[in-house]
Amino acid sequence: MNETLRFDVLVVGGGLVGSSTALMLARRGLKVGLFERRYCGAQASGVNYGGVRRQGRPAEQLPLAVRARRIWDRLPELVGTDGEFIVSGHLRLARSVADLAALEAYAQMANPFGLDLQLLSGPTFRRRYPWLGAAALGGSLCPGDGHANPRVVSPAFARAARAAGADVREQTAVTNIVYAGERFVVEARHDSGAMIEAQANWLVNAAGAWGNTVAGYFGESIPMEPIYPNMWVTEPLPYFIDHNLGVYGGGIYARQVARGNVVIGGGRGSGDGEYAQPLTETTRTVMRAACALLPRLKDALLLRSWTGVEGSTPDDNPVIGFSRTTPRLLHAFGFSGGGFLLAPGVGQVLSDLVVDGSTSTPIDAFSIERFGLARGG
């Protein structure tokens, strides 16, 4: 071993979940390490769409989403940049009367959580959004939601964690983990070839789409599939989309950044679990949908498409909380495409669990126990 390290908590994975966890724990005075095999915030955390959205999430996610959303208002103080976070409101569109009814039912469920959803349809809706295509009949506006730039936000959390005292190691791949009764012994290799051994009282599995690799050491892999959400960006256009847009039932989402570019997401690219690339078929489908929803985009130029690797669980809920096989092991992975808003809140929740042993935010629905134990685990 070239280097031996000792931590209170070691976080595996430098995405937004891992970085925010490291930041929150370091701010609470713990000695924290973070190992990221590539670069912090360079995978799904850095290349996702950038929606900061509570609306549309299932009831069980709302308490965590609301807690997380509060942190987004404090980004400059917390991580030294606003991450281009804009409280634009999130408009979820209906394409049918049935969709409108579903949006109304959702509002009744979600408004007690403080989402303040406002339903719009008919001439009022049309007058307010003349730039929306006829395919949209109405919508539900969540004024407090918005969007941000994941390329900026996610690395900023890692930087802030480091500034708060966490030992953040990039290009450092975990090669072995052993739970040695009292503590975890983690072996890792830096890209330079240097070997590192770390001992930690707590271990946080924030390895995202690769979360099963860590969970596998403890016999509790979950049924998770890689997904490759496809994204596009247009050339800068005159500003006209004033909300983060989604569609009831999913399939396409769009936002316009201050510089004028429209970021569009929808459908899936292809990949092998490690790398991913956009698909032309998906581009066709989603661009058609984009032109129907936003006719002004028809003549816009598409500059770039991309995708990333994300882990998706059977119920689209993440795994957050204690391991059931190993004490002081925490999992937070499998966010199924919905982790960007949640991640800072997850960092707080995990720091609660480490420091206080429990958290006030309900997370039972995210327990790893909802999946059967892996055979032999």
Next chain:
Amino acid sequence: MTSIDRASMRRVVIVGAGPAGVRAAETLVAAGVVPVVIDEAPRAGGQIYRQPPADAGFARSKRTLYGMEAGKAGAVHSTMARMLPKLDYRPDTLVWGCGAGQLDTFHAGRERTVPYSHLLIATGATDRILPFPGWTLPGVYALGAAQIALKAQGCSIGRRVVFAGTGPLLYLVAYQYAKAGAQVEAILDTNPFSRQFAATPRLLRQPSTFAKGLYYVGWLAARGVRIERGVTLVRATGDKAVQAMTYRDGDRELTIPCDAIGFGYGLRSETQLADLAGCRFRFDSFNRAWLPERDTAGRTSVPGVYLAGDGAGIAGADAAEWAGRRAALAMLEDLGHRTANAQAHAMKLDRQLTSIAKFRIGLEQAFAPPLDCASHWPDDMTVCRCEEIDAGTLRRCIRGGEASEINRLKALTRVGMGRCQGRMCGAAAAELLSAEMGKPIAEVGRLRGQAPIKPVPLSIALMAEMDEAPDHLAAIPEHARDE
């Protein structure tokens, strides 16, 4: 695989109708294969033998357009014209994406998928751009653009033009402009004469090309064109457009009034398509760039994908013709064709290509880009003009320890994320990263390509009238309906 299977699956596609693409097509057609030839330009010839538009409002002879290369240009054009009935030729068509066995193309507002079993990428090159302060002023053009203006549009980039940078094109374009009647105020070559002299033995491997180079320089000098060598480009200045070019020669700073500048530092291979096709890349120290790997015949690391011409490394138009023929022979061989004399032909081409490779080393030696320029770039100089990212922004990111690799630098600063996708600014960003990190440019990584290779309108997806299929979202499966 049976021969019937093979026949039904065969579809040979060539991308690019420059010297490499045309000669490859000729070789395939001679063997009875009907290739699809896709070209972004409306007429064949590539950049070097670019033809004016068919309906151009001017008439210039091949001799005027191509000078001493008129014979070669004419031969490429007439070969293409003769082959037209035997080809599936698709001019004015942009290849914007590439997946397994298929190209995504865009022509006249319509998108079309073109399947292939065998693909030859002959996408050529553009100028290697290394910026200097003021390079984004109106009136400052790449050398290649200056040449296109002359060849395809019959106009000059200005009345009083300074040509700057380095490379053989510097003297050729200056010569062409002077011949066309423009006032060439000066040629500012960042390489000293001594470098060019030192490269002479290697350059003499292509004596006729070398002689042409000498001829251009001699011609220009005889007409009193000011040629400065071993200089540093300091800045272009002007109010709304360029009005002067300032350079440094030793300790002196000199300023030349002008109304246009053509500049470039040699050529840079267009490799995006090979990247999307999944080809493996290696760093090439002579090109100072990452290039798709290929064997001497042009086969890449991906079976069925071939390379020829400047898109696979800069070797010039003559080499492109040979490499196009060579790659076509490899395709024929891989298709199971047995052609008379193919082996002898291939061996001859291999010899010619080997010889020219040595000449190219001489050229790179004579016209190397300035290695230390990035460290002198002022912080407020724009590096990425699409996204308006200046050198200072890149430096702060690098010095802050945030990025030691080019894709990371892109992610954190947006350099190379705009319309050009890094084709113009990528080399500069890599040079700056290399200079700041104090490590070789080979070690700062390679910008990954993403579709579309060049911008395409969203309306490409609207094949027919949009209203006929209102629920496009239905095409996205339930499991992939993220919000």
